Amino acid sequence: MDRRDFFKTSASAASLLATAGSATAAPLTEKEKLARIASNTWPLRYLFKSRMGFGSGAKSEEMKKKYGEITLLDFPQFTKDTFPGVTHMDLFSGLFGDLADDAMYAQVPLMTGVATRTTYEFDPSSTAGKRWLDKLAAKISSAGTHCQHISNNAPRDICDLDATKRKTGIEIAKKWIDGAKILGAKSMRVNSGGPRIAPCASATTDYPKNDELAKYLSNCIESFKEMADYGGKNGVKVTLENHWGLTANPLNIRIIVDEVHHPFCEASPDFCNWEHEYLMYNGLKDLAPYAHTNVHAKYWNRWKDNDVRRSVKIMTDAGFKGTFALEYEDGPWDGVEGSKYLYKEVLAAL
Numbered sequence: 001m002d003r004r005d006f007f008k009t010s011a012s013a014a015s016l017l018a019t020a021g022s023a024t025a026a027p028l029t030e031k032e033k034l035a036r037i038a039s040n041t042w043p044l045r046y047l048f049k050s051r052m053g054f055g056s057g058a059k060s061e062e063m064k065k066k067y068g069e070i071t072l073l074d075f076p077q078f079t080k081d082t083f084p085g086v087t088h089m090d091l092f093s094g095l096f097g098d099l100a101d102d103a104m105y106a107q108v109p110l111m112t113g114v115a116t117r118t119t120y121e122f123d124p125s126s127t128a129g130k131r132w133l134d135k136l137a138a139k140i141s142s143a144g145t146h147c148q149h150i151s152n153n154a155p156r157d158i159c160d161l162d163a164t165k166r167k168t169g170i171e172i173a174k175k176w177i178d179g180a181k182i183l184g185a186k187s188m189r190v191n192s193g194g195p196r197i198a199p200c201a202s203a204t205t206d207y208p209k210n211d212e213l214a215k216y217l218s219n220c221i222e223s224f225k226e227m228a229d230y231g232g233k234n235g236v237k238v239t240l241e242n243h244w245g246l247t248a249n250p251l252n253i254r255i256i257v258d259e260v261h262h263p264f265c266e267a268s269p270d271f272c273n274w275e276h277e278y279l280m281y282n283g284l285k286d287l288a289p290y291a292h293t294n295v296h297a298k299y300w301n302r303w304k305d306n307d308v309r310r311s312v313k314i315m316t317d318a319g320f321k322g323t324f325a326l327e328y329e330d331g332p333w334d335g336v337e338g339s340k341y342l343y344k345e346v347l348a349a350l
Contacts, residue, residue, distance in 0.1 A: 033350040034085035036323055037343065038148045038294065041075060041092045043328035043335035048072070051105070051120055052094045063334055072096060073136055076143035082336065083326070083343050088148040089140075090294060090325035091183075093176070096122035096132075103128035121154050124179030133182045140183065147183040148323050149268065149294035151241075152176055152190060158227075159194040159220035159246060166219060169193060173227050173238070180236045187237040187293040189268055190227060192220050192246040192256075216246055221259045228262035237293055239268035242283065248275050250286040257290050267291045271311040272300040272329060284311055288318035295322065297346050299338060300329035308342060312349035324350075 028036075041048070046060040049071050054060060070078055072095050079089055097104045106123040109116050123129050140147055155173035157165035173190050180188045194216045201208035227238045246252045253267050267290035274283055280303060295315060299306055312324060324346045328338025 028350055031085070033347055035087070036350055037083070037086050037346055038088035038090045038323040038325040039075075039079040039083050039086055040090045040151075040296070040325040040327045040339065041072070041095055042090075042151065043326070043339050044078075045092065045095065046335060048095050049099055050095055051097075051099045054094075059334075063336070066334070067336055071098075073139050076140045076145040079145055080143055083339070086343070087145045088323050088325075089145055090149040090151055090296075090323075090327070091147060091185075093122065093150060093152040093154050096124070096179075097129065098132055101128055101132075104132055123175070124182075125175040129179070130182070133179050137183050147180075147185045148187070149239075149325060150176070150180050150183075150185050150188040151296075152188050155190050155193075157193040158190060158223045159192045159216040161215060161219065166223060170223055170226055174230050177227070177231050177234050177236045177238070181234045185236055187239050187266070187268065188231075189239050189241050190224075191243055192216075192240065194220070194245045196244045198245050198248060198252070213246075217252065217255060220246060220256055224256060224260045224265050225262065228260055228265040232262065232264040237264045237266055239266050239291075239293065241268045241296070242270055242273045242287065248273075250279065250283040253287060254290060266293065268294050268296070269315075270296040270327065271298040271308065272303060272306065273298070274303075277303060277305065280305060281310065281314060284314050285318070288315050288320060291315070291318075291320055291322065293322040294325055295320070296327040297324040297342050298327045298329055299331055299342055299345075301331035302329070308345040309349040312346055316350070 045054040046063045047067055047070050049055050049069060079086055104123060104126050105120040108119050108121050110119050124133060154176060155169045157169040160166045176188060199210060199212040201210040224238060231238045240247050240253045240256060242248065242250055257265055257267060267287045269284055269287040269291050274280055297308060299308060326339040326342040328335055328342055331338060333341060
């Protein structure tokens with residue numbers, strides 16, 4: 001190709017790219033924007049009847065007096081009434097089940113410091129649990145809503161060095177994937193487990209080394225490979241959120257997703273779950289290309305700089321096409337008011 005042909009070809013390619021760019025940059029309609037938003041049960045947890053204790057205390061009493069008491073079976077209609085035009089939902093695992101029916105709960109031992117206590121968690125594999133899930137699926141359908149994502153705290157020890165604990169955590173995750181399928185959920189968060197604070201590197205004569213962290217990463221990768229395979233067979237993606245332990249560092253999430261290398265394993269970033277202020281936007285930029293289904297559009301007064309619109313733009317600039325779940329954490333409003341604030345901010349950013 002001579003110089004003249006090269007520039008002609010380059011000009012044609014640039015024209016095509018410009019045309020494609022202008023097409024993708026077309027503004028969204030109001031309906032299309034609303035389809036990118038999901039309600040979120042976490043900031044509204046104090047309204048719920050729950051075995052986790054959210055439905056008691058002064059904060060709960062105040063919110064219930066203002067908005068009423070609900071269960072997860074009421075949430076599809078609550079979503080329609082509270083967030084006009086929103087039909088997608090992000091559901092927290094701790095709110096599942098009928099708290100009056102022991103048959104749908106399993107006893108789970110939990111370590112709190114050096115002490116062990118017993119808690120009761122919804123068991124999606126129980127006969128009563130499956131009936132309840134069918135009931136919730138019917139409520140979701142009749143309200144014209146959709147379960148987009150389950151923010152799940154039930155599967156534990158996914159990266160644990162104890163093989164028995166890790167296997168148990170994976171089996172619980174699989175039971176929840178079966179339950180998520182009943183609800184039509186697109187994705188489900190699974191926490192990495194392991195130490196709440198990730199192991200630090202040790203000093204050597206020449207350079208820091210972190211063999212302990214690598215062990216946990218290796219276990220997490222193998223666990224997510226198994227869960228992603230199972231999720232792929234059921235149409236439910238497993239996701240990693242920037243929480244504690246391994247996933248406090250966004251690079252670790254990227255490593256896990258890259259190594260799992262499965263279309264049913266991805267990131268589900270949270271706008272505010274960071275260890276320090278410099279990760280607020282830089283960490284989100286790191287994770288944005290790894291997210292496709294759901295993110296937590298969060299406001300949290302833990303951080304002085306909490307520009308929701310800037311975070312939404314980081315996601316959309318990276319090509320994110322999924323939903324922004326309205327996860328208000330803490331600040332000047334109650335959970336409903338904070339979620340409505342996020343609703344307006346995300347709409348404006350889109």
